[in-house]
Amino acid sequence: MKRKRKIKKKFIIFSIIGLIVIIGIVILAVFLLNKNSFSVKLVKDLDIEINTEVKVSSLIDNIDNGELVDDITIDTSKLGKKDVKIKIDVDGKEEDYSFKVNIVDTIAPELTFNEEVYTSVGNDIDLVDNVTVSDNSKEEIEVTVLGDYDVNTIGEYELSYVAKDSSGNETKKEFTLVVEDNVERTSKGYVIENRDGVTYIDGLLVVNKTYSLPSWYGDGLTSETQSAFNEMEADASALGLNIYISSGYRSYSTQDTIYNNYVAVDGQAEADTYSARAGYSEHQTGLAFDLNSIDDSFTYTDEGKWVNANCYKYGFIIRYPKGKDDITGYMHESWHLRYVGEELATKLYNDGDWITLEEYFGITSKYQ
Ligand SMILES: [Zn+2]
Structure with a gap:
């Protein structure tokens, strides 16, 4: 009995101490929580x-x-x-x-490539050169080519590019490899044909500082060019505008004389910025002409503004647009129009932000 009572007493004491400790912790916790309770x-x-x-x-x-x-x-x-x-x-x-x-990383790599790749038969080609890959992870990503092809056999091969990032996001895109007979193409894939020394790109006659004409070529404005001008002139006239051709077709020998006169006055480097060497003038094609004053003042006339905004409807382009000197090889000529047909002219007009033939086809304009 005595022993039992002792144990009971101890138990009560410990319980009381335990309770005090717990209450203390709770009080401290409440205090701390109140202090930093966010x-x-x-x-x-x-x-x-x-x-x-x-x-x-x-x-x-x-x-x-x-x-x-x-x-x-x-x-x-x-x-x-x-x-x-x-x-x-x-x-x-x-x-x-x-x-x-x-x-x-949940975004797959992005591939930029030409959907059609051309190569001449027997010519080894690195197809991975045709594609650039970028990924939001900024990792180096390898591109592989899927499918079979034979560069020694003419034909079209349907292939795919595959790229995968380290998170497993995969992009697969199809492209066509065209293995063809020896055909020359521009950097944008348009066929370049040379017929008797005359260059046609995608079927269009092209003359610039890279592509010239033989001396025998040309005999006046082509009938298409003349009738397209007549239509444009009539519509302009109905609006009270007076446009006229100041210089149309020019033969190889006429151009030779003109260019050499400019060289004598300004020197060759200067003359090359505004006058073409014989064989390199669009005036020899019969598809180009100069309007009215043949100088920059034309740009600011009502006629010049109307021609710039409307000539494409008749199949003409401003051949040497503003700010494209390095591309065309010539300074801006608001007065020099080239006939290319309505479809291409509309594309090149580009809502007023003219694209040059050089940009469109992917060609240069530089004397060799
Ligand atoms: Zn001209």
């Missing part, structure tokens, strides 16, 4: 696409009893889990807070 609620989706700009505020749904100190930008350059450390202002005191995000 809570952060994050958004549900903490997966972030690699290499995107993400501000930490966009991941926070709400902060109770506190404010974000710095809206830092998260480093998203590496895949995988990442600790984000932020500071929360709680009644003027900065508290640390951290959470995890997951940097992921």
